[in-house]
Amino acid sequence: AQKVTQAQTEISVVEKEDVTLDCVYETRDTTYYLFWYKQPPSGELVFLIRRNSFDEQNEISGRYSWNFQKSTSSFNFTITASQVVDSAVYFCALRLMNSGYSTLTFGKGTMLLVSP
Amino acid sequence: ETGVTQSPTHLIKTRGQQVTLRCSSQSGHNTVSWYQQALGQGPQFIFQYYREEENGRGNFPPRFSGLQFPNYSSELNVNALELDDSALYLCASSLAGAGGPTEAFFGQGTRLTVV
Numbered sequence: 763a764q765k766v767t768q769a770q771t772e773i774s775v776v777e778k779e780d781v782t783l784d785c786v787y788e789t790r791d792t793t794y795y796l797f798w799y800k801q802p803p804s805g806e807l808v809f810l811i812r813r814n815s816f817d818e819q820n821e822i823s824g825r826y827s828w829n830f831q832k833s834t835s836s837f838n839f840t841i842t843a844s845q846v847v848d849s850a851v852y853f854c855a856l857r858l859m860n861s862g863y864s865t866l867t868f869g870k871g872t873m874l875l876v877s878p
Numbered sequence: 879e880t881g882v883t884q885s886p887t888h889l890i891k892t893r894g895q896q897v898t899l900r901c902s903s904q905s906g907h908n909t910v911s912w913y914q915q916a917l918g919q920g921p922q923f924i925f926q927y928y929r930e931e932e933n934g935r936g937n938f939p940p941r942f943s944g945l946q947f948p949n950y951s952s953e954l955n956v957n958a959l960e961l962d963d964s965a966l967y968l969c970a971s972s973l974a975g976a977g978g979p980t981e982a983f984f985g986q987g988t989r990l991t992v993v
Binding site for chain 1 (some may be wrong): 911913918919920921922924926935966968970975981982983984985986987989
């Protein structure tokens with residue numbers, strides 16, 4: 763069975779601070795996808811990124827960056843120069859690559875509060 | 879916007895009643911998944927439909943059932959509602975093809991309260 767752990771329940775920062783959200787995953791499969799989703803108060807899960815298990819290259823998209831380390835089974839997410847609009851719950855998720863399903867296994871989420 | 883719409887957005891039901899939630903998939907997507915998200919938790923997979931057939935199910939009892947229609951829209955039905963069924967129900971659509979499923983795009987959810 764798969765498992766995703768987000769140990770940080772809630773993080774509070776002041777605007778312009780950098781913040782890293784941790785994600786650790788468990789799976790016996792060697793091929794899988796990892797995801798990050800953002801959930802604002804409206805409830806909709808907004809897709810941020812997908813990485814596959816073959817590609818450990820870090821990725822940067824604007825103020826967002828992701829660090830994937832297979833050796834530690836981690837897929838951490840960093841927001842640089844945080845803004846109030848970044849306030850939301852962030853979920854890390856895993857999906858097996860060889861499964862015919864698109865089933866996602868989610869962590870419990872990290873609530874990020876960015877104050878002005 | 880993802881193009882996935884759910885209705886209603888909020889619902890209050892009494893214990894023991896039945897409820898139907900609806901989801902309209904993103905155009906071109908042939909797969910619909912339903913998730914239950916309890917307060918303070920991550921979404922939990924309920925089941926998935928592909929071309930009108932259930933092809934995957936999570937750890938939910940049979941009183942949770944669903945349908946997918948030829949236009950790929952979907953319903954989630956819950957019978958004999960219990961207080962613990964109170965949650966945000968999320969629908970996600972994706973496209974299943976030879977290369978595997980695409981990313982799942984979620985609707986805004988239906989918040990169900992059982993009293």
